Amino acid sequence: MKHNDNMNCCHPRESGDPMRFPLTTCGNDRKILLLLRVFMIGLFLLSLSCGKKNTLPSTRAGYHNNQGIVALAENDLDRAEFEFKTAIELSSQYVEAYNNLGVVFKQRGAYTDAEKQFQHAIALDSKYAAAYSHLGAVYLAQGKTDKAIEIIQKGIKKDGTRPDSHYNLGLAYIQKTKESKDKSYIPFAESSLKKATELDPNLPYVHIQLADLYRELGDYEHAIIRYRLAISDDPQALDPWLKLGNLHLAKNEPYKAQNAFQKAIEIDPNSIEAHMQLGLFYLHEKEYPKARTEFLSVTTLNNFHEAGWFQLGMVEFKLAEEAQARGDEEGEKKSYEKAEQAFTKTKEMNPNFVDAYFNLGLTYLYQDEQSKAEDVWETAITIDPRHARTLYNLATLYQQEGKSSQAGKTFCRFLNVADVRFNTEREVARRYIASENIACHD
Numbered sequence: 001m002k003h004n005d006n007m008n009c010c011h012p013r014e015s016g017d018p019m020r021f022p023l024t025t026c027g028n029d030r031k032i033l034l035l036l037r038v039f040m041i042g043l044f045l046l047s048l049s050c051g052k053k054n055t056l057p058s059t060r061a062g063y064h065n066n067q068g069i070v071a072l073a074e075n076d077l078d079r080a081e082f083e084f085k086t087a088i089e090l091s092s093q094y095v096e097a098y099n100n101l102g103v104v105f106k107q108r109g110a111y112t113d114a115e116k117q118f119q120h121a122i123a124l125d126s127k128y129a130a131a132y133s134h135l136g137a138v139y140l141a142q143g144k145t146d147k148a149i150e151i152i153q154k155g156i157k158k159d160g161t162r163p164d165s166h167y168n169l170g171l172a173y174i175q176k177t178k179e180s181k182d183k184s185y186i187p188f189a190e191s192s193l194k195k196a197t198e199l200d201p202n203l204p205y206v207h208i209q210l211a212d213l214y215r216e217l218g219d220y221e222h223a224i225i226r227y228r229l230a231i232s233d234d235p236q237a238l239d240p241w242l243k244l245g246n247l248h249l250a251k252n253e254p255y256k257a258q259n260a261f262q263k264a265i266e267i268d269p270n271s272i273e274a275h276m277q278l279g280l281f282y283l284h285e286k287e288y289p290k291a292r293t294e295f296l297s298v299t300t301l302n303n304f305h306e307a308g309w310f311q312l313g314m315v316e317f318k319l320a321e322e323a324q325a326r327g328d329e330e331g332e333k334k335s336y337e338k339a340e341q342a343f344t345k346t347k348e349m350n351p352n353f354v355d356a357y358f359n360l361g362l363t364y365l366y367q368d369e370q371s372k373a374e375d376v377w378e379t380a381i382t383i384d385p386r387h388a389r390t391l392y393n394l395a396t397l398y399q400q401e402g403k404s405s406q407a408g409k410t411f412c413r414f415l416n417v418a419d420v421r422f423n424t425e426r427e428v429a430r431r432y433i434a435s436e437n438i439a440c441h442d
Contacts, residue, residue: 057091064090065097072104080104095125102134111138129159137168145179148172166196167206174213189213197229204230208240215243220251238264238271245277249284257281272301272308279311288322291315306349310356313342317363339363354384361393373397386417392425399432408438415440 057065068083081104087097102117118135121128132155139148152169155162170192177185193210197203211226224247230240245260258281264274279294292315298308316339323331343360347353357380364373377394380387395410411429418426433440 057087057094057097061087061091061094061097065094065100068097068100068104072100072107077104077108093124095121095128095131098124099128099131099134102131102138106134106138106141109141111142114138127158129155129162129165131155132158133162133165133168136165136172140168140172140175145172145175149176161199163196163200163203163206166192166199167203167209170196170206170209174209186213186217201229202233204233204237204240207233208243211240211243211247215247215250220247223247236267238267238274241267242273242277245281249281254281254285270301272298272305275301276305276308276311279315283311283315283318286318288315288318292319304349306346306353309342309349310346310353310359313339313346313356313359313363316342317359320366333367336363336367340367352383354380354387354390357383358387358390358393361390365393365397370397370401374401381413385413388414388418388422391417392422392429395429395432404436405438408433408436412438412440 064083065087068080068087071077071080071083081101084097084101084104087094088101091097098117098121102114102121105111105114105117115135115138118131118138121131122135132151136148136152136155139145139151149169149172152165152172156165156169159165170189173185173189173192177183177189190210190213193206193213196206197210207226207230211223211230214220214223214226224244227240227244227247230237231244234240241260241264245257245264248254248257248260258278261274261278261281264271265278268274275294275297279291279298282288282291282294292312295308295312295315298305299312302308316335320332320335320339323329323335340360340363343356343363346356347360350356357376361373361377361380364370364376374394374397377390377397380390381394384390391410391414395407395414398404398407398410411433414422415426415429415433418429
């Protein structure tokens, strides 16, 4: 944001203080005054030679611009806006202040206002590369991807040494790939992001973006390298640890994944996402008591965390099955009750979460509450008439209750939506339909 190199061809004194000359009482006053006049004329001519677009801001304007930069770093956008506007009021040709004011509007999501400020900065100084980069980011946020690429490339031609310009260009090419489904833009995205890290290798967010890109391409080796670089640059950042953990899971490296998630929790014990990811890891590894501990942490930190309650229900269901297998009737009963509570909580938070209804129905069924299971599954298929697992289980329940007509119709509905994952269940459904001479209708 702060621009001291290319803003003007005339530079203020480093101290920021106005130029002062000592008073004297010697007999050379007239000579000193004459020299002073010559100096002032020379300074004036030098200012003119800079051109109108590069007028040097006043010292006071520079002070307010710097105060705005401090406020912006502290995320005090109101104060930053005031300081940058004050700088502009004091020096109407102050390119950097217009650019920085645009950054404030950009961070607020006021893209039209931001666009005006960046365009004004460019109009004052067509070589001011920062404004091109920020303007491109604004166009990208507005979905104007082609305009973003065009303006950022124009800025890079003015000054190709700015890492943020190459980073924003990389983001624009990634977005272009998503919009066009044309993977030929991916090498341009990769090249731009890599150029940003060549110019400044200590940019963790660029390493993360590159790692995400490599992961999408299936290049896990380079993805891990980039996540590790991001972690080296900012060891206390959660995001790269979490993404690294998920990548290790994708590579079937569970214990490396576990280590990454545990590192994330060490960094922030109150990170809901870190507890959630570690809980999912333990669930995948069938370490159900540990998974329960993590999901309980999630729901304790956020009592309305839908996924946390759902996964807690899944864990309790698995714990009930384990208790049943070892003949622990009391443990089985308690775990099913806890699973019921968790799934009920989930569907209360999200009445359209059909998997919560499905699993709640199973919980009722295993507690010998068939009527409750039937009711909740009938509700589930009103939410999603194509939910194959619910249709099959509901049809089976109707069959057990002797409701042959309802069972046949529901099996027919199941066959219309079931894919190859349900080959065994489809064969069961066909046999029942044949035995009952039921005609299915599309």
